[in-house]
Amino acid sequence: MPKSYIKRILDARIYDVAIETPLEPMRQLSHRLGNRILLKREDLQPVFSFKIRGAYNKLLQLPPEQRARGVIAASAGNHAQGLAMGAAQLGVRATIVMPKTTPQIKVSAVRMRGAEVVLYGDTFDEAASRARQLVNERDLVFVHPYDDPDVIAGQGTVAMELLRQHSGNLEAVFIPVGGGGLAAGMAAYIKYVRPETRVYAVEPEEAACLKAALKSGERVRLPQVGLFADGVAVAQIGEETFRVLRETVDDVITVSTDEICAAIKDIFEDTRSIAEPAGAVGLAGLKKYAEQSGGRNVALATVCSGANINFDRLRYISERTEIGEKREAVLAVRIEERPGSYLRFCRDLGDRAITEFNYRYAGDGEAHIFVGLQVSAGSDRSQLVEELERKGYSVTDLTDNEMAKLHIRHLVGGRVPGLCHEVVYRFEFPERPGALRKFLEQLAGRWNITLFHYRNHGAAYGRVLAGMQVEPSEREELLDLLEQLQFPFWDETENPAYSFFLGS
Structure with missing residues (x-):
C-alpha cells in the first residue's frame, strides 16, 4: 500500500x-x-x-471537464485557504462553506484569494453537510481536506523534501x-x-x-x-x-x-x-x-x-x-490565620520566583493560599512540596488540576461576613527576582492582611492588590508606611469593582 x-x-x-x-x-x-x-x-x-500542497495537487489531477465545473470544500481554516489559492492559480471557480462561527480573519483570507464563501451553520459538520448539498445543486467537484489519494500525495512532498534536506x-x-x-x-x-x-x-x-x-x-x-x-x-x-x-x-x-x-x-x-x-x-x-x-x-x-x-x-x-514545560508548580497551602504567619510563609519560600499569589481572608483558623512557583524540570516540584511539608505546612499540589488552572485561580476572593475596617490598595513594583518577597517583608506584620492578589505576566512591573484590616485611627500610620515603600500605590477602597464583589 x-x-x-x-x-x-x-x-x-x-x-x-x-x-x-x-x-x-x-x-x-x-x-x-x-x-x-x-x-x-x-x-x-x-x-x-502545508495544506496548499495537497489542495493544489488535487486540482492538477482533475480532468479539464471537472475543473470547468468548479470545486467546493468545507473548511474553517487552512484547507480553505490552500484550495482558494490553488484554484485562483489555475483559474478554477472555488466555493468554500465555512461555519458562521469562523473568525472573520479566516473568512477574509479566503475571500481575498478569490473564492466564494458560504457561511452556514455553527459547526464544521453542519458546514460539511451544506457543502455536500451544493455539490448536487451546483454540479461542483468536492475536494476533501485529507481523505483523498491526490491530497495525500501532495502532502507527502513534505517528506520528500525533508529526506533530501x-x-x-x-x-x-x-x-x-x-x-x-x-x-x-x-x-x-x-x-x-x-x-x-x-x-x-x-x-x-x-x-x-x-x-x-x-x-x-x-x-x-x-x-x-x-x-x-x-x-x-x-x-x-x-x-x-x-x-x-x-x-x-x-x-x-x-x-x-x-x-x-x-x-x-x-x-x-x-x-x-x-x-x-x-x-x-x-x-x-x-x-x-x-x-x-x-x-x-x-x-x-x-x-x-x-x-x-x-x-x-x-x-x-x-x-x-x-506548566506544560514543567516549570511552574501550582499549590494550595494552608497556614495559620494569625499575625506573622503570612510573612513567615513568604520567607519559607526562599528565593524561588513566585508566579502567582492569591489569598482572601476567611475568618479565624486556617488561611488558604493559592500560589504559583517556578520550578526546574524533573523532581524539583515534588521536592518543593516535601520541603514545605517538613516546615509544617499542609500542601495540595494542583499543578495537574484543570479546574484549578482554568477557573479557581481567577476566583480566589469574595465577601467576608463581619470583616471590619478593611482597606484595599493597588501597588506596582519593579519585577525582578525576590522583589515580591521584599515587598511583603516591608508590608506584612503590622496589620492583618485580608486580601492578596499577584500574578507575574512577564511585564516590567509587578502588580499587587492587597487588603488589610486597619482601624480608622491608624490610617495615617499606614499611609506613612506606604510612602516609605517608594512604590506607586493607589487607594482602591472606594472602587466600585471592590464594592460589588469583595467589600463587606
Missing part, C-alpha cells in the same frame, strides 16, 4: 504555488534535550500551512495527525525510502482518533473532541489515511494542551515565529519521546504544520506554557 504512493508523490507538480520550505535546526531546544532537533517550516508556505541518520520523525492526510503522505514516503527511520503520529489527548482506531482495529468516531488544536480536532480518522497509517506508523503519541503550549513557546524561542496549536503538536510529541527514551545525540525531525493562529489565543497559551 505505501509503495503505491511513491510515484504519486514524485509526480506531484505543486511548486507553481507551494515553496520548498527549509528544514531548520532548533539550536536552543537541541541543547536542552541533548539531541539534534530539526523543524520543517511549513508555516512559511504562502497560506502559512537531511541525508544523514534520522532516528525518528514526528507528524501531527488530524484526519491523517499529512501523516499518511509523509509516512508512506519515509518508510519506503528510509525504512529504518521510525515514524510517530502525534495527536492531542482530546482528539486521539488514530490511537482509538489502531486500538480497535477499525475506524471509530470519538463522541467529542477538544478544539484547542482546531487544525487536528477530528473525530474520526479518514478511511484512506487509516489504511496507509496502520501499515506505516510505528506508534502514536498523545500530548496535552499544556505540552502543546510549551511547544509553541519552543518554536517561538528558536524561530521567532508563532505556530498555531496544531502546528506545534508534532514538536510536543517529539519532546515527550526525547524525555522518555533518554536517547542522546540523535537526529529527530518534526513539522511545524501551520501558523494560522488567532491573536486573542496568545494570552491563554502564555498562561499554560510554564
Whole structure:
C-alpha cells in the first residue's frame, strides 16, 4: 500500500504555488534535550500551512471537464485557504462553506484569494453537510481536506523534501495527525525510502482518533473532541489515511494542551515565529519521546504544520506554557490565620520566583493560599512540596488540576461576613527576582492582611492588590508606611469593582 504512493508523490507538480520550505535546526531546544532537533517550516508556505500542497495537487489531477465545473470544500481554516489559492492559480471557480462561527480573519483570507464563501451553520459538520448539498445543486467537484489519494500525495512532498534536506541518520520523525492526510503522505514516503527511520503520529489527548482506531482495529468516531488544536480536532480518522497509517506508523503519541503550549513557546524561542496549536503538536510529541527514551545525540525531525493562529489565543497559551514545560508548580497551602504567619510563609519560600499569589481572608483558623512557583524540570516540584511539608505546612499540589488552572485561580476572593475596617490598595513594583518577597517583608506584620492578589505576566512591573484590616485611627500610620515603600500605590477602597464583589 505505501509503495503505491511513491510515484504519486514524485509526480506531484505543486511548486507553481507551494515553496520548498527549509528544514531548520532548533539550536536552543537541541541543547536542552541533548539531541539534534530539526523543524520543517511549513508555516512559511504562502497560506502559512502545508495544506496548499495537497489542495493544489488535487486540482492538477482533475480532468479539464471537472475543473470547468468548479470545486467546493468545507473548511474553517487552512484547507480553505490552500484550495482558494490553488484554484485562483489555475483559474478554477472555488466555493468554500465555512461555519458562521469562523473568525472573520479566516473568512477574509479566503475571500481575498478569490473564492466564494458560504457561511452556514455553527459547526464544521453542519458546514460539511451544506457543502455536500451544493455539490448536487451546483454540479461542483468536492475536494476533501485529507481523505483523498491526490491530497495525500501532495502532502507527502513534505517528506520528500525533508529526506533530501537531511541525508544523514534520522532516528525518528514526528507528524501531527488530524484526519491523517499529512501523516499518511509523509509516512508512506519515509518508510519506503528510509525504512529504518521510525515514524510517530502525534495527536492531542482530546482528539486521539488514530490511537482509538489502531486500538480497535477499525475506524471509530470519538463522541467529542477538544478544539484547542482546531487544525487536528477530528473525530474520526479518514478511511484512506487509516489504511496507509496502520501499515506505516510505528506508534502514536498523545500530548496535552499544556505540552502543546510549551511547544509553541519552543518554536517561538528558536524561530521567532508563532505556530498555531496544531502546528506545534508534532514538536510536543517529539519532546515527550526525547524525555522518555533518554536517547542522546540523535537526529529527530518534526513539522511545524501551520501558523494560522488567532491573536486573542496568545494570552491563554502564555498562561499554560510554564506548566506544560514543567516549570511552574501550582499549590494550595494552608497556614495559620494569625499575625506573622503570612510573612513567615513568604520567607519559607526562599528565593524561588513566585508566579502567582492569591489569598482572601476567611475568618479565624486556617488561611488558604493559592500560589504559583517556578520550578526546574524533573523532581524539583515534588521536592518543593516535601520541603514545605517538613516546615509544617499542609500542601495540595494542583499543578495537574484543570479546574484549578482554568477557573479557581481567577476566583480566589469574595465577601467576608463581619470583616471590619478593611482597606484595599493597588501597588506596582519593579519585577525582578525576590522583589515580591521584599515587598511583603516591608508590608506584612503590622496589620492583618485580608486580601492578596499577584500574578507575574512577564511585564516590567509587578502588580499587587492587597487588603488589610486597619482601624480608622491608624490610617495615617499606614499611609506613612506606604510612602516609605517608594512604590506607586493607589487607594482602591472606594472602587466600585471592590464594592460589588469583595467589600463587606
